Amino acid sequence: MLDICLLGTAGMMPLPYRYLTSMMARYNGSSLMIDCGEATQIAVKKAGWSFHPIDIICFTHYHADHISGLPGMLLTMGNAERTQPLTLIGPKGLTRVVSALRVIAPELPFEVQCIEIAGTTQTFSLHGYEITAFQVNHNVLCYGYTVEIKRQGRFCVEQAQALSIPKNYWGILQKGEQVQYEGRVYTPDMVMGPQRKGIKVTYCTDTRPTESLIQNADNSDLFICEGMYAEKEKLAKAKQYKHMTFYEAAQAAKEANVQELWLTHFSPSLVHAEEYMPKVRKIFPHAQLGKDGKMVVLNFTEEANV
Amino acid sequence: MLDICLLGTAGMMPLPYRYLTSMMARYNGSSLMIDCGEATQIAVKKAGWSFHPIDIICFTHYHADHISGLPGMLLTMGNAERTQPLTLIGPKGLTRVVSALRVIAPELPFEVQCIEIAGTTQTFSLHGYEITAFQVNHNVLCYGYTVEIKRQGRFCVEQAQALSIPKNYWGILQKGEQVQYEGRVYTPDMVMGPQRKGIKVTYCTDTRPTESLIQNADNSDLFICEGMYAEKEKLAKAKQYKHMTFYEAAQAAKEANVQELWLTHFSPSLVHAEEYMPKVRKIFPHAQLGKDGKMVVLNFTEEANV
Numbered sequence: 218m219l220d221i222c223l224l225g226t227a228g229m230m231p232l233p234y235r236y237l238t239s240m241m242a243r244y245n246g247s248s249l250m251i252d253c254g255e256a257t258q259i260a261v262k263k264a265g266w267s268f269h270p271i272d273i274i275c276f277t278h279y280h281a282d283h284i285s286g287l288p289g290m291l292l293t294m295g296n297a298e299r300t301q302p303l304t305l306i307g308p309k310g311l312t313r314v315v316s317a318l319r320v321i322a323p324e325l326p327f328e329v330q331c332i333e334i335a336g337t338t339q340t341f342s343l344h345g346y347e348i349t350a351f352q353v354n355h356n357v358l359c360y361g362y363t364v365e366i367k368r369q370g371r372f373c374v375e376q377a378q379a380l381s382i383p384k385n386y387w388g389i390l391q392k393g394e395q396v397q398y399e400g401r402v403y404t405p406d407m408v409m410g411p412q413r414k415g416i417k418v419t420y421c422t423d424t425r426p427t428e429s430l431i432q433n434a435d436n437s438d439l440f441i442c443e444g445m446y447a448e449k450e451k452l453a454k455a456k457q458y459k460h461m462t463f464y465e466a467a468q469a470a471k472e473a474n475v476q477e478l479w480l481t482h483f484s485p486s487l488v489h490a491e492e493y494m495p496k497v498r499k500i501f502p503h504a505q506l507g508k509d510g511k512m513v514v515l516n517f518t519e520e521a522n523v
Numbered sequence: 524m525l526d527i528c529l530l531g532t533a534g535m536m537p538l539p540y541r542y543l544t545s546m547m548a549r550y551n552g553s554s555l556m557i558d559c560g561e562a563t564q565i566a567v568k569k570a571g572w573s574f575h576p577i578d579i580i581c582f583t584h585y586h587a588d589h590i591s592g593l594p595g596m597l598l599t600m601g602n603a604e605r606t607q608p609l610t611l612i613g614p615k616g617l618t619r620v621v622s623a624l625r626v627i628a629p630e631l632p633f634e635v636q637c638i639e640i641a642g643t644t645q646t647f648s649l650h651g652y653e654i655t656a657f658q659v660n661h662n663v664l665c666y667g668y669t670v671e672i673k674r675q676g677r678f679c680v681e682q683a684q685a686l687s688i689p690k691n692y693w694g695i696l697q698k699g700e701q702v703q704y705e706g707r708v709y710t711p712d713m714v715m716g717p718q719r720k721g722i723k724v725t726y727c728t729d730t731r732p733t734e735s736l737i738q739n740a741d742n743s744d745l746f747i748c749e750g751m752y753a754e755k756e757k758l759a760k761a762k763q764y765k766h767m768t769f770y771e772a773a774q775a776a777k778e779a780n781v782q783e784l785w786l787t788h789f790s791p792s793l794v795h796a797e798e799y800m801p802k803v804r805k806i807f808p809h810a811q812l813g814k815d816g817k818m819v820v821l822n823f824t825e826e827a828n829v
Contacts, residue, residue, distance in 0.1 A: 256562040317626035
């Protein structure tokens with residue numbers, strides 16, 4: 218199972234009642250964060266989550282509201298006695314930006330590894346997460362992310378028995394490794410069924426609606442998407458500053474055929490967001506307003522023949 | 524009158540219920556801030572104060588908890604449509620640190636002027652504030668600050684009349700400028716009494732007790748001083764990390780003969796600070812525990828013959 222927490226929902230600047238937009242995932246003892254603005258470390262504490270298992274931080278882009286919390290986060294992770302390396306993923310320029318910000322966090326008890334995304338889309342397999350960065354359309358180079366937990370096929374006992382593979386090798390094959398026994402080689406594909414549906418979360422802020430967003434968000438269990446403006450008359454502003462309205466996000470959710478949409482990255486001027494939701498749900502019924510600290514546990518889908 | 528707000532009271536890292544230590548002053552339409560850690564901009568909003576009139580930000584040193592909020596603060600000040608220059612004051616290295624942090628705040632609608640403190644003590648007169656930086660004793664170069672509002676002497680009407688200075692020149696002399704009238708030069712000292720007691724606030728974090736601290740805090744109306752540790756047995760830790768205990772701060776307040784002490788910059792491990800205050804007040808009775816958003820209005824002392 219994959220735990221997701223939307224740590225904050227603000228765009229542009231943090232407010233006393235609204236932390237900057239950031240997402241955190243927990244899976245199998247390893248945590249992943251996307252974006253880390255000013256005060257995100259407070260939001261982590263408020264959510265009751267831990268800094269210690271954060272192994273990966275992904276950045277959508279380098280506007281301050283998405284990365285200004287990094288130096289403090291690194292120091293707090295150091296104070297939590299981290300010694301394992303931390304992986305940072307972000308657009309071109311990551312090493313330069315991180316080096317500059319570390320002027321106030323120069324000494325850490327762990328290594329910081331920077332991976333700069335190459336091209337318009339790139340996939341990384343780290344700590345059990347399959348992370349795909351896909352370029353979107355903002356006024357600076359910006360990426361959205363899908364985070365997937367893949368699920369392998371079912372182990373076919375009948376097939377293993379038919380091939381006379383001893384039971385003590387079954388676990389090895391299930392882990393995806395091959396086995397040699399009495400001069401024969403057994404490979405996982407001999408005993409494993411087709412890959413089953415995993416869990417998929419898509420996170421996207423700071424963009425106009427794009428084809429890459431619809432394609433990558435396709436069939437997500439959860440789609441966390443920016444809705445900078447709720448007021449319909451602010452569409453022109455959304456276009457000018459390369460953001461999205463609530464309705465555009467809902468339309469993207471519909472086209473990508475996602476299970477659920479959480480809106481986030483609200484403009485500081487937006488105060489009564491709930492009032493706009495009935496109109497949003499006319500476009501996409503499973504739309505929810507993001508709230509600071511909103512959590513969900515996503516499980517693998519049970520299948521009929523289990 | 525001078526308004527003071529202690530925006531936060533945390534040391535090391537911000538917590539959900541405790542912002543990082545920072546002080547803000549308001550005087551005559553101009554605001555001054557000392558230290559700007561992560562989330563200080565949220566604390567300003569929570570206090571209901573404005574970004575717009577902040578003309579000066581002073582930094583004690585460059586540990587992240589005292590400056591990590593600067594990029595976000597600069598952007599928020601820009602969004603508040605600031606166009607006037609902003610003055611930053613801090614230890615040697617300020618220009619380098621600010622330039623590095625501005626990697627995520629490169630474009631601002633106002634000029635940022637950096638003044639690096641020269642030597643062990645330096646005084647600056649800016650926007651009606653007389654600011655003195657004095658070196659203290661931390662594990663990196665660190666300064667405390669006094670912020671004073673000076674008060675000139677009383678205008679002596681009898682003296683002005685005796686010298687036959689026309690009334691329309693009195694205001695000019697009161698402003699400290701000289702006047703020429705019928706071939707004679709009149710200077711302010713001819714009509715102004717001796718300087719009267721002004722208002723003095725001292726702010727000091729991240730140091731062991733020092734002679735410079737006692738000397739500079741001398742006779743302050745308000746002394747905001749770090750008390751990293753309240754537990755008496757943590758004195759060794761305080762010495763090791765170059766911080767102060769509550770009792771050392773109280774002793775400094777007593778020796779400096781201040782009117783009132785506010786303790787701040789608490790260790791994240793300190794949770795029941797109030798319990799230690801009776802012992803603190805045995806050393807210095809006018810000691811108070813700092814609270815996030817604690818404010819006071821300091822007025823010029825009324826004199827008996829007013």
